Amino acid sequence: MKHTLSSPVLAALVSALLLAAAPVTRASTGPGVSWQAAAADADIDRAFSQAKAEKKPVLLYWGAKWCPPCNQLKATLFNRADFIEQSKAFVAVGIDGDGPGAQKLGTRFKVRGYPTLILFNPSGNEITRLPGEADAAQVMKVLQLGLSSGRPVKSVLADARAGKKLSANEWRLLGFYGWETDEQQLLPVTERAATLTQLAKASDGADPETTTRLWLKSIGALAEGKAADPAQLPRLRAVLADPTQARAQMDVLGNEARDLVKALAPTAGEARTALVSEYDLALKRLNADTSLSRADRLNALQARIELARLDTAKDEPHPKTVPSALQTEARDQTTRANREITDGYERQAVITQAAYLLGRAGLWKDSDSLLTAALARSHSPYYLMSQLGGNAKKQGRKADALRWYEEAFNKSEGPATRLQWGSGYFAALIELSPEDTPRIEKAAAQLFAEAEKDPGAFYERSERSLKRVATLLGSWNQNPTQAAAVGRLKAQLDGVCGKLDGSDAKARSACQGLMKPKA
Template structure:
């Protein structure tokens, strides 16, 4: 395929940005303020809670990873702000990186999986709130301030709210509206009950922005529910009108920019039918709001690109790909924002958002040019290699896709990250080269070999990735066509499981990785 002119221009532009020591110094300078945060990085969470209890301070748990784009976004827009640094004096800040020893086990204990997750606890370990990483920095700091000043746990706040909320203050409703409800690990409300509960909370909440935000969250939860999940009765025409009203108000749209950007496609598809007047009306109004968000200089660059991506999602609902005019607009916005981003943390987030916007718009060559140029600049290039693999897979280039996933695994750093990238490589390899038993066997042996060296190989994110890989291998051999390769994997895994103590919760997980459900 001949690259588009835009892709060529992007490749030239990005390649001309040298990796200089000055870039690293500028990034370090921009984030020097983070040194003012007295992060605990010793992985001794028990000691951290003891410190919180002794000092009668809340504990702030940050769970992240070096490569994670949203984590880098938080570092670039929140943790470096003096206001956050000042507030950190009022809590015990704990920095838990997913690749550090024991981190995955702690993740299972505190019910955190997705990066980043940020939780504020009372000194006794009771959860005050899960802070939303997707909102802008001003909103985030407002939520943090409210959380630091509340005397209620989030469980108590929710209980009182569902009982009618007569004793709750406006600040309490604000915390509920901004709670990280889309975190699959939150245990306040079971996933199957989430849409109905959020919609009920929106009815109980005093009229205003909090009620609107809870309603939008409820509709989004319904739109993204698992297939076959029972949903509350929703008048979709009425819901469409309520959302039209919300997105047509500039203040409301700005206040809910995260939901407008990341839920546009799913909600519109859920509430309206293909090429209907109601869909066209909702899409037009939504696009007006999204253009304003994309142009809003008070938003982060990543958030502005999120609005661009949402336009692409809406345009793709009833069409194979967006029209040329929108593609050109995406190219222009991506180019301007990318060129204006020099900070290393922010680039990890911006380039990720830009590549997805380009790829979703059908501009895979442009996305690849951006990503390949970034490999030389990024502190975690393996993340972008995986996206290059995904792009090649979309093109139908199975050889290139498998090679990119392999390169990503080879370049990955950190014990947990390597396990997860390796599992992802195997899972994709089964799809891309199912008859290459030798290559699949080699990859599986490598992943299990690393699992044998990691103390917490079968906890939390590691567990989820290994179980997904195991399911792929079981399905791959369901007719017994790859029995030799499969048996080698079983034998190697049995050896790992056999060395785990009978009392170790990991043992049952390990044994279940290659067991048919």
């Protein structure tokens, strides 16, 4: 029997859901929030049993302390007193990615990217994944739709693909689904772009905003910049020219600017020049829109920089195509943000974004200065240190890059984060100093030693970090000295695998497969 929610409960759920990305153990979440920190299957099972008994929905949040988008959510949505009060209406479950069993839980719920928000009904069935990149008001509307119907979005998609008639609200659930955090729960990645195109056509006439969103996503990053039908160019121009439409699609237009232009105007010429000019004007409006968060406004500015770099190699560190006036805007806006921000969560989100866009504009000294000055004020300075390493690497300063990557690893906190940051440092060593066998062996040995102490090391993000190290070791192994080092490291890893819980077949298999010779 379908469970329905009354309006008061629905409103409370929507408000509280937006709080879910707050860290589960921090006092800054405010008093009265009944957070249930989950670090193992037993914690999750307890929360779902409670939800079923009390007929409450469940919100699952997956995030990390250092994650800029997580910090952005905390800074703009999750610290409201009314949300905290209303959160008593449902079960909120928070998974810190560095918790002891967090990566194993990530496998259970098919979550990888931080942040991920999943809504379940009281019976434990997944209703939807939230589009964390969308505007808060849009997210709230989508939640209201999903909760009022109670239908899993998977069922809605099946009906849509079968050609069944959907309501405008059901189309909206599909249009504003968290496709970026789907992890192939609804569709294989290879089918996503074509399916979104199909859905955009099928939804025509039901809800214009949803249809536009599905269409934009189908030709943006999800289609990986492939050329689209140029006959659709006027449609994009119409969206850009309409401030209301552009505001409604601000996240897609900002995040996918480069791919959208290249898809609909694939070659340089009059059509592309005109489109870039119109796109830039729309982005200027978004950049000046004070109803948007500071991060969203800077995202529009960054998209303008990406369009200015359109005919420059994507990784070119010194683009000559970014106008000096645009560079001045980048300097002015990032300086103002640095001066005005007082909230620590917003600082972690916005300063890292600001430093990145300065680099994209070719303003490396400004980017370095911003990051260096922010280190002492960041609750996760290792994230900024890794950016400084990336800056140095792009400028060809190898020694500085390795110094920053190593310091970022040394200062990183939490088992999953340390494996991730350590694998980044290790990758930089292999690329920038492949002849330094002792340093490379030492870094890999340290990571394997840390994996031995972490029960979740062979799941999700941590497993991917270790796979990265093993793969790089395989390609680096080119001479007798390197082969001897790899042999010692394999022996160390064999010892780690041998100490794993014998009942955890998945972890044991993952460990043994890391440095297994290819057939």
